[in-house]
Amino acid sequence: MLALFKRDILLAVRSGGGFGLALAFFLILVMFVPFGIGPDRAVLARIAPGILWIGALLACLLSLDRVFQLDAEDGTLEALATSPIPLTGLVSAKAAAHWITTGLPLTLASAPLGYLLGLPSIGYVWLIASLGVGTVSLSFIGTFGAAITVGIKRGGLLLSLLVLPLYIPTLILGAHVVTRAVTGQNPTPSLALLCGLTLLTLALIPAAAAMALRANMR
């Protein structure tokens, strides 16, 4: 499993696509918001948590179709399915590698982008905490969507349609953590709920995605 995790990160770095694309998209989206909304700092600061969360979520979506598709196309997925690694382990390793190459850079990039939008200083810790926890669940839910659509050529649109509704609870709770922090309320309950949601996806998704993969390989 560790070998698979390391290889996935190496492939993401070598082919460039995974790492750069999501980060660049996030950067561009957030930088364009002031152009569209206008330079009113009060307005920008108020919508910053939501924009940052939506940006991270959409950026996360971009690289999802690569999670299993490339391995399915060159036969690696079948070879892995008959290897000593259980399918649940395969899914977990893939989702973890996706988080390292997508979720983690997005989380780290969110702080300077929050500054661009004039996010109040109290919000940064909570922004990083909520994205750090929340993007894990985004990666796992997305891996489930990728497992369902693995047999479909150019399944990106279907993947987005399947995954986006499942992202809503994470988005609501994640943005809520930052909004509460910025408006002087206690963000801890929302963050606790978000952690609970992430733990739930960590527990359920590997089994569900493994079943989807098994069905798609027949």
Added chain:
Amino acid sequence: MMTVTDLDCLRGQRRVLSGVSFALDAGDCLILRGPNGAGKTTLLRTLAGLSPAPRGALSTAPEDLVYTGHLDAVKPQLTVAENLTFWQGIYQNAPQDTLNSFDLDELADRPAATLSAGQKRRLGLARLHVSGRKIWLLDEPTTALDADHVARFTDTLQAHCNGGGIAIISTHLDIALPQARTLNVADFAARQDRTADEEADPFLQGAY
């Protein structure tokens, strides 16, 4: 050591083979023959556990088998050595002479993207050696290999069988293994192409 009893094989929802039975001892090699579409790949995939078997019994555990299909499972972004190291990590097994037995020594540092079809195939087949498993399921292993490397691969197969391994090979070429037995897959063709589910489905009754 490996017995298959009355096995049915599905491709999609269609029953392709029924009642496949054979028994192999350690050191045996079975060549699957049959025209295109007879079900050679389907049988291999069912043996490998990738396709479900609705009926029949298989005496082997999935941990004994390694399967190579039409695709090589080679990552173009990695070098030949990195590809092998990856599979060594997956199988937790690092035999010393893999590069040599598949004639990959000189290619070790080349990115797999620059390999020719035959070289890529050799790298794909090297995974068999890395896996260290007893039963090799091979689907057209010699495709794209030149005559020298077919002979070399036959030697590798022979060494595997001599070491107590088993090989089940689907091929149209002759592989010069003295102990090889042949199984004509067409003999087990399913008599009808309706699945059990479809036969029981009252809504489909009028369709046939």
